[in-house]
Amino acid sequence: MTRFLIRRAAGFVLTLLAVSVVVFAVMSMLPGDPALSILGIEASPEALAAMRSQLGLDAPAPARYAAWALGALKGDFGTSYAFRVPVGGLIAERLPLTLSLALGAMAVTLVLAPGLGMAAAARHGGPGDWAVMVLSQIGIAVPAFWMSILLILLFAVRLGWLPSGGFPGWDQPLAALRALVLPVIALALVQSAVLARVTRSAALEVMRLDFVRTARATGLPRRRILWRHVLPNALIPIVTIIGMQFAAIVTGTVVIESVFSLPGLGRLLLQSIANRDLITVQALVLLFAAIVVTANFLVDLAYVAIDPRLTGRQS
Amino acid sequence: MIRVEGLSAALPQGQALRDVSLSVARGERLGLVGESGSGKSMLGLALMGMVPDAAQLSGRIALDGQDMTGATEAAWQPLRARKVAMIFQEPMTALDPLVRIGETVMEPLILHLKMRRRDARARALDLLAETGLTEPEAKMRQYPHQLSGGQRQRVLIALALACDPGVLIADEPTTALDAQIALRITDLLVRLSRDRGMALIFISHDLAAVARATERLAVMYGGDLVETGATAEVLANPRHPYTQGLIAARPRPDPAMIRKRLPVIPGTVPTLGDLPRGCRFAGRCAAELPRCAGTRPAPWPTASGQAACHLLEPAP
Amino acid sequence: MRHRASLILGAVLVGLMAAAGLVSLAWTPWPLAEIDVLNKLAAPSAAHPLGTDGLGRDLLSRLMAGAANSLSVAAGAVLLGGGIGTGLGLLASAWGGRVEEALMRLCDLSFAFPALLFAIMLAAAFGPSLLNTGLAIAFINVPIFARVARGAANQVWVRDFVLAGRAAGRGRAAISRDHIVPNIAAPLIVQATIEIATAILAEAALSYLGLGAQPPAASWGRMLAEAQTLLWVAPMQAVWPGLCITAAVLGFGLLGDGLRDWADPRLVRRQA
Numbered sequence: 016m017t018r019f020l021i022r023r024a025a026g027f028v029l030t031l032l033a034v035s036v037v038v039f040a041v042m043s044m045l046p047g048d049p050a051l052s053i054l055g056i057e058a059s060p061e062a063l064a065a066m067r068s069q070l071g072l073d074a075p076a077p078a079r080y081a082a083w084a085l086g087a088l089k090g091d092f093g094t095s096y097a098f099r100v101p102v103g104g105l106i107a108e109r110l111p112l113t114l115s116l117a118l119g120a121m122a123v124t125l126v127l128a129p130g131l132g133m134a135a136a137a138r139h140g141g142p143g144d145w146a147v148m149v150l151s152q153i154g155i156a157v158p159a160f161w162m163s164i165l166l167i168l169l170f171a172v173r174l175g176w177l178p179s180g181g182f183p184g185w186d187q188p189l190a191a192l193r194a195l196v197l198p199v200i201a202l203a204l205v206q207s208a209v210l211a212r213v214t215r216s217a218a219l220e221v222m223r224l225d226f227v228r229t230a231r232a233t234g235l236p237r238r239r240i241l242w243r244h245v246l247p248n249a250l251i252p253i254v255t256i257i258g259m260q261f262a263a264i265v266t267g268t269v270v271i272e273s274v275f276s277l278p279g280l281g282r283l284l285l286q287s288i289a290n291r292d293l294i295t296v297q298a299l300v301l302l303f304a305a306i307v308v309t310a311n312f313l314v315d316l317a318y319v320a321i322d323p324r325l326t327g328r329q330s
Numbered sequence: 331m332i333r334v335e336g337l338s339a340a341l342p343q344g345q346a347l348r349d350v351s352l353s354v355a356r357g358e359r360l361g362l363v364g365e366s367g368s369g370k371s372m373l374g375l376a377l378m379g380m381v382p383d384a385a386q387l388s389g390r391i392a393l394d395g396q397d398m399t400g401a402t403e404a405a406w407q408p409l410r411a412r413k414v415a416m417i418f419q420e421p422m423t424a425l426d427p428l429v430r431i432g433e434t435v436m437e438p439l440i441l442h443l444k445m446r447r448r449d450a451r452a453r454a455l456d457l458l459a460e461t462g463l464t465e466p467e468a469k470m471r472q473y474p475h476q477l478s479g480g481q482r483q484r485v486l487i488a489l490a491l492a493c494d495p496g497v498l499i500a501d502e503p504t505t506a507l508d509a510q511i512a513l514r515i516t517d518l519l520v521r522l523s524r525d526r527g528m529a530l531i532f533i534s535h536d537l538a539a540v541a542r543a544t545e546r547l548a549v550m551y552g553g554d555l556v557e558t559g560a561t562a563e564v565l566a567n568p569r570h571p572y573t574q575g576l577i578a579a580r581p582r583p584d585p586a587m588i589r590k591r592l593p594v595i596p597g598t599v600p601t602l603g604d605l606p607r608g609c610r611f612a613g614r615c616a617a618e619l620p621r622c623a624g625t626r627p628a629p630w631p632t633a634s635g636q637a638a639c640h641l642l643e644p645a646p
Numbered sequence: 647m648r649h650r651a652s653l654i655l656g657a658v659l660v661g662l663m664a665a666a667g668l669v670s671l672a673w674t675p676w677p678l679a680e681i682d683v684l685n686k687l688a689a690p691s692a693a694h695p696l697g698t699d700g701l702g703r704d705l706l707s708r709l710m711a712g713a714a715n716s717l718s719v720a721a722g723a724v725l726l727g728g729g730i731g732t733g734l735g736l737l738a739s740a741w742g743g744r745v746e747e748a749l750m751r752l753c754d755l756s757f758a759f760p761a762l763l764f765a766i767m768l769a770a771a772f773g774p775s776l777l778n779t780g781l782a783i784a785f786i787n788v789p790i791f792a793r794v795a796r797g798a799a800n801q802v803w804v805r806d807f808v809l810a811g812r813a814a815g816r817g818r819a820a821i822s823r824d825h826i827v828p829n830i831a832a833p834l835i836v837q838a839t840i841e842i843a844t845a846i847l848a849e850a851a852l853s854y855l856g857l858g859a860q861p862p863a864a865s866w867g868r869m870l871a872e873a874q875t876l877l878w879v880a881p882m883q884a885v886w887p888g889l890c891i892t893a894a895v896l897g898f899g900l901l902g903d904g905l906r907d908w909a910d911p912r913l914v915r916r917q918a
Contacts, residue, residue, distance in 0.1 A: 030758055033755050033758075034758050037755065037759075152899070153892070153896060155895075156843070156895035158847050158850050158888070158892070160850075160851060161850075164870060164873075165884075165885075165888065167874075172877050224423060225424045226423065226424055226425055226427070230426070231380060231410070232380065232410055232417075232490075233415075233492075234407055234408060234410035234442060235438070236441075237407075239441070262760050266760035266761070270762070285766075288767070300759075300763065303763050307760055321428070322427075323427075324475050
């Protein structure tokens with residue numbers, strides 16, 4: 016078990032490192048001069064040179080990378096070209112909103128999907144199974160941002176129950192929660208469709224295995240067989256997908272924040288791109304990628320918790 | 331203990347069981363032999379109420395005096411493990427890989443017998459010890475993948491015995507095991523049956539194992555019960571041509587046989603879809619009569635049982 | 647039976663969308679850019695079957711043109727990225743060793759970047775346009791196809807007829823071309839169909855964010871962004887483009903599922 020974990024942890028750190036190099040390299044290759052975009056096209060060449068030196072852009076690339084990466088480790092991502100404030104601060108302000116969106120959507124997905132998938136598998140071939148399959152097939156094809164617009168149409172425009180967008184700030188907790196309901200549901204519905212399908216097919220796969228027959232022959236009630244024996248054995252593919260889905264949800268927030276005008280990391284990313292605020296974009300892309308890599312690492316840890324065969328105590 | 335009358339099972343691809351009647355007395359050990367596709371496993375599953383959804387059953391099944399004809403899943407479920415239990419051929423995959431051995435054996439004790447965890451643990455330990463599992467205490471904490479095939483089969487037997495069933499159905503319990511281990515498991519099943527007064531239905535295609543384990547024998551072919559009788563009697567003096575072929579085709583360590591070709595039953599087992607209408611063995615039988623393919627033979631009495639063959643029909 | 651159904655339904659949806667897009671290249675009910683401010687947000691009528699948009703342009707015409715844009719960008723991007731990726735995968739499989747190891751590590755690394763995020767970044771970096779959106783989506787497809795092609799090719803390389811070819815002294819490139827490619831075509835086509843569905847979603851999202859198609863070009867994602875500002879006035883404006891995206895994505899998804907089961911019957915039970 017320890018060897019598996021050490022290998023995975025080493026892989027995790029190496030991937031993060033590689034990701035940071037790639038992000039830095041891509042950003043360095045992009046066209047555009049930060050000094051120029053800060054000072055404007057009327058700036059004198061001397062002023063531009065002075066600004067580049069102030070930004071540390073005149074150092075060779077490896078040195079710039081080292082400075083940036085070491086800073087990032089300490090939470091210092093440099094100073095935003097556009098806002099003239101530390102990037103770390105910009106991110107910290109917006110992280111809670113994006114994280115609430117992502118975690119909320121993941122939680123709703125985890126509440127909805129496995130139950131639906133298991134119910135469908137238990138009624139394999141029946142009308143309930145069919146309904147879940149058709150709904151999820153359609154759900155997978157619906158873009159999350161259109162789902163958002165439809166939800167706004169129904170709950171904001173028609174019924175007037177919930178706001179159509181905007182965020183009042185965390186100092187009004189109730190209003191803040193109301194503002195998050197529709198975006199969370201929009202993100203969760205699409206992912207639930209995917210997860211319900213995966214759960215169903217993983218469960219059907221397990222239900223054909225011999226030990227399920229043993230459990231039946233032992234007189235265990237159907238429900239107990241499904242939840243105590245089938246579901247845990249189906250968890251490996253399910254957890255794998257959940258890890259990928261968390262990544263998809265985190266990315267999805269970029270679009271969803273735009274639909275609902277929520278001031279989160281996604282909005283910051285789009286703004287920074289529009290402002291050619293490369294240093295902020297760089298930090299954000301690194302952060303998003305780090306979240307994805309971390310999610311995958313957590314999935315690896317979950318495998319160990321789920322399956323005793325992975326812990327290598329065979330002997 | 332078990333009484334089956336006129337049991338038939340129709341699958342979409344054909345008839346898996348035809349008009350099978352059989353009974354097993356309390357504590358009796360019955361061998362059920364036949365090739366794959368003979369319906370012996372289907373009969374075993376029918377006695378557990380576990381035939382595939384696609385199978386249409388007709389006929390009567392009575393368990394311990396209780397009529398289970400047409401019983402629903404909900405009616406069967408409480409009887410499984412408590413009245414009739416079953417172990418299967420493949421011990422390697424028959425245990426949930428994510429559940430410790432102890433928990434597996436304790437599950438029916440807690441669920442069915444409403445034992446408290448501590449009592450269930452002690453009982454599970456006794457059961458594992460009773461099946462001859464070495465170091466049962468340590469094995470309780472282990473996972474199935476840490477056990478050998480023979481050890482797993484012992485765990486499965488302990489699991490089947492948990493609620494003290496009146497009948498144990500063992501479907502090819504030794505086929506997947508080494509010869510040595512297979513012998514020991516066979517002997518274990520016989521001992522448990524004797525000690526507990528538990529009826530044993532031993533399903534196998536291995537005549538040596540059946541001879542060792544059982545008192546009475548039922549031979550199946552193509553969904554029909556072709557011959558029954560005392561095990562020793564049937565093996566020594568088979569009356570049905572199929573039983574005769576089966577016994578002749580058995581590999582034996584006989585020096586005289588080494589140079590000769592092993593006698594085989596000509597032809598192959600027909601698929602369910604194209605079984606003959608009359609005697610299922612028609613077409614492969616060396617002593618076939620003109621009426622065999624079209625008319626189903628009635629069971630005629632033999633020395634210790636019955637055999638369904640036109641050859642045994644008393645001359646008119 | 648259900649797999650036959652998904653194949654047919656998928657083919658019908660894809661065919662419908664493709665036909666609408668193709669027809670739009672030659673003819674649309676109304677000229678695409680014809681602005682008629684006096685007749686904006688008109689209700690459906692005989693002249694305008696789905697009504698008009700905020701500038702009085704015929705909605706049906708724009709949806710058809712949107713199909714052309716969306717499908718061509720998605721298919722083009724998958725073809726381009728898939729082609730490059732397949733080439734890299736074949737290379738990795740044929741050469742093995744360090745080349746294979748390095749290429750596959752690179753693929754693993756690329757999966758650490760959420761696809762849509764990467765596309766947003768690239769599209770932004772090279773300027774918002776439909777072409778750049780397509781290039782960004784193509785880029786995302788490279789590692790996906792490299793991995794699928796390499797996995798499938800590795801299975802073919804050990805088959806007898808390939809071993810025979812190697813024994814006969816044929817070069818790796820020739821064997822790849824003559825024996826490997828035909829034998830891995832089926833999984834690649836299935837993958838491409840499914841990736842086109844993903845690409846349509848990505849293009850729509852990017853265009854919605856303003857990073858894809860630029861006005862006055864018609865794009866489903868762009869139309870949704872415009873419609874969102876009119877939700878209180880003309881809700882149906884936000885329904886049609888979304889339906890088109892969903893239908894196209896559903897179509898390619900079903901077609902891919904159906905093709906997979908058709909190409910590999912062994913998988914049917916697993917997928918059922």
